[in-house]
Amino acid sequence: xxxxxxxxxxxxxxxxxxxxxxxxxxxxxxxxxxxxxxxxxxxxxxxxxxxxxxxxxxxxxxxxxxxxxxxxxxxxxxxxxxxxxxxxxxxxxxxxxxxxxxxxxxxxxxxxxxxxxxxxxxxxxxxxxxxxxxxxxxxxxxxxxxxxxxxxxxxxxxxxxxxxxxxxxxxxxxxxxxxxxxxxxxxxxxxxxxxxxxxxxxxxxxxxxxxxxxxxxxxxxxxxxxxxxxxxxxxxxxxxxxxxxxxxxxxxxxxxxxxxxxxxxxxxxxxxxxxxxxxxxxxxxxxx
Numbered sequence: 001x002x003x004x005x006x007x008x009x010x011x012x013x014x015x016x017x018x019x020x021x022x023x024x025x026x027x028x029x030x031x032x033x034x035x036x037x038x039x040x041x042x043x044x045x046x047x048x049x050x051x052x053x054x055x056x057x058x059x060x061x062x063x064x065x066x067x068x069x070x071x072x073x074x075x076x077x078x079x080x081x082x083x084x085x086x087x088x089x090x091x092x093x094x095x096x097x098x099x100x101x102x103x104x105x106x107x108x109x110x111x112x113x114x115x116x117x118x119x120x121x122x123x124x125x126x127x128x129x130x131x132x133x134x135x136x137x138x139x140x141x142x143x144x145x146x147x148x149x150x151x152x153x154x155x156x157x158x159x160x161x162x163x164x165x166x167x168x169x170x171x172x173x174x175x176x177x178x179x180x181x182x183x184x185x186x187x188x189x190x191x192x193x194x195x196x197x198x199x200x201x202x203x204x205x206x207x208x209x210x211x212x213x214x215x216x217x218x219x220x221x222x223x224x225x226x227x228x229x230x231x232x233x234x235x236x237x238x239x240x241x242x243x244x245x246x247x248x249x250x251x252x253x254x255x256x257x258x259x260x261x262x263x264x265x266x267x268x269x270x271x272x273x274x275x276x277x278x279x280x281x282x283x284x285x286x287x288x
Contacts, residue, residue, distance in 0.1 A: 022113045022114055023072035023073055023074055023113065023114075024072070024073045024074075024075060024076055024111035024112055024113055024114075024115065024117065025070060025071070025072055025073065025114075025115065025116040025117065026055070026070070026071055026072075026073050026081070026111070026116075026117050026119070027068070027069070027070040027116050027117065027118040027119070028053055028055075028065070028067055028068060028069055028070075028083065028118075028119050028121060029067065029068045029118070029119065029120045029121070030050075030067050030068055031048065031050040031053070031067060031085060031121050031122070031123060032120065032121070032122045032123075033046045033047075033048040033050070033102075033122075033123060033124065034046070034122050034123070034124045035124065036124040036125050036126075036127060038127040039125060039127060039129075039131075042131045042133075043125045043129075043131055043133075043284075043286075044131065044133035044135050044282060044284055045135055045165045045166055045281075045282045047165050047202075047204055047243055047282050048243065049087065049088075049242075049243035049244075049245070050067070050085045050086065050087060050099070050102070050123070051066055051067065051086065051087065051088055051096075052064055052065060052066050052067060052086035052087075052088075052096050053065060053067055053069075053083040053084060053085065053086055053121065054083065054084035054086055054098055055071070055081075055082075055083055056080075056081070056082040056083075056084075057073060057075055057079050057080070057081055057111075058075070058079050058080050059080070059082075064086060064096055067121075070116065073111055075111050076111050076112060076113050077110065077111060078108060078109070078110050078111075079108070079109065079110070079111050080106065080107075080108050081106065081107050081108070081109060081117075081119070082104050082105070082106045083104060083105045083106075083119070083121050084098045084099075084104045085098070085099045085102040085103075085104070085105075085121075085123045086098055086099065087099045087245045088245070089245055089246075089247045090229050090244065090245070090246055090247065091229075091231075091242075091244045091245075097247075099198075099200070099245070100198045101125055101126060101129055101198065101200060101286050102123045102124065102125060102126070103123050103124055103125075103126055104123070105119075105121040105122060105123055107119065125286070128288065129286055129287070129288060130286070130287050130288070131284060131285070131286055132189075132191055132284070132285040133282070133283070133284050133285075134185075134282075134283040134284075135165075135166055135281065135282050135283075136156055136166075136168045136169050136170050136280075136281060137166050137167060137168055139156075141154070141156075141170075142185055142186055142189055143170070143183050143184070143185055143263075143265070143283070144183060144184060144185075144186065145181070145182065145183050146182040146183060146184060149180060149182045150180060150181055150182040150183065151177070151178045151179055151180050151181075152172055152173065152174045152175075152178040152179070152180060152181035152267075152269075153172070153178070153181075154170050154171070154172050154181070154183055155170070155171050155172075156168045156169075156170065156171070157169060157170070157171035157279075165204065165281060165282060166281070166282075169204075169279050169280060169281035170278075170279065170280040170281065171277070171278070171279055172211075172267065172277075172278040172279075172280075173275075173276065173277060173278075174209060174267060174268070174269040174270075174276035174278075175269060175276065176269060176271065178269070179268060179269035180266075180267075180268055180269070181211070181265070181266065181267045181268075181278070182264070182265070182266050183264065183265045183266075184216075184262055184263070184264045185262050185263045185264070187262070189262075190218055190260035190261060190262055191260060191261040191262075191263075191285060191287075192260050192261075193248065193249075193252055193261060193285075193287045194287070194288065195249070195252055195253040195257075196249070196253050197249060197287065197288040198247075198249050198287070198288065199247075199248040199249040199252060199285070199286070199287035199288075200245055200246065200247060200248060200249075200285070200286045200287070201213065201228070201245070201246040201248055201263075201283070201284070201285050201286075202243065202244070202245055202246075202282065202283070202284040202285075202286065203231075203243070203244055203246070203280065203282065203283050203284070204241055204242070204243050204280070204281040204282045205231050205241070205242060205243075205244070205278070205279060205280050205281070206234075206239055206240060206241045206242065206277075206278075206279040207231055207233050207234065207239075207277065207278045207279065208233050208234065208235070208236050208239060208273055208275055208276060208277045208278075209233050209267060209268075209269070209270050209273055209276040209277065209278060210230050210231060210232055210233045210267065210270075211230070211231050211265055211266065211267035211278050212227055212228075212229070212230040212231070212265065212266050212267070213227075213228045213229055213230075213231070213246060213263065213264070213265055214226060214227050214228060214263070214264035214265070214266065215228050215248060215251060215252075215261055215262075215263060215264075216261065216262040216263070216264055217255050217256065217259045217260075217261065218259065218260045218261065218262055219256055219258055219259040219260070220258070221256070223262075225264070226251055226255075228246055228248070228251070229244070229246045231244065233273070236273070236274065236275055236277075239277075241279075241281075248285070248287075249287075263283075263285070265280075
């Protein structure tokens with residue numbers, strides 16, 4: 001609803017410029033994600049897919065824009081400019097949302113009519129966050145194949161495409177013989193995530209066959225599977241690393257109390273695809 005409202009603001013913004021032919025201009029380049037020294041590296045590898053920015057001038061919302069962008073501003077003189085890092089939840093362009101885990105970028109600058117103020121925004125994870133990270137850089141992997149159901153197997157690799165970040169990633173190959181991949185995070189590695197606060201799974205992936213992420217509820221009543229998001233595949237000729245943000249807090253808030261969480265992944269062989277390949281890196285659960 002908020003995003004639709006902001007779309008309605010855009011024609012109004014540019015019609016105002018038509019009536020005011022001498023605006024100031026704001027140009028915003030792509031985001032850079034920096035390390036937060038207070039976290040001592042707990043946030044893992046600094047990959048991101050921050051696609052947009054909520055723009056405020058002197059605490060007034062101007063709109064949401066895909067970076068990089070250049071927009072007219074009907075304001076001149078000193079101004080407080082604040083940009084909020086904005087992501088596309090579950091990889092859907094229409095679900096743009098401020099990432100509350102990241103700090104806004106803020107400066108005070110002078111806006112001058114008919115001149116362009118250019119900003120290179122930076123952000124970093126907030127200091128009060130918790131992180132669960134699997135970046136496949138350690139031999140002790142926190143994601144294991146299910147010995148009862150999985151016929152395909154996860155292995156460490158750095159030999160297919162250029163690695164996305166770091167030295168290693170996870171690789172799964174499915175075939176007619178190894179036709180199912182099922183993997184879980186360790187039973188003793190359960191997460192306790194509070195309700196009613198933003199919680200997010202971040203994952204870097206590259207895949208020619210679809211795979212699905214599950215969040216498992218673990219409590220005194222047993223274990224319940226909740227399929228979250230399926231990562232759609234790309235043709236082999238167009239394989240590239242991508243990053244997705246999966247919102248967890250809505251499912252967690254709607255779930256039972258006194259519950260811990262385990263993650264799972266699942267994929268099946270597709271005989272119509274010549275090379276059933278899944279690459280995964282930098283699995284990261286971020287929560288307050």
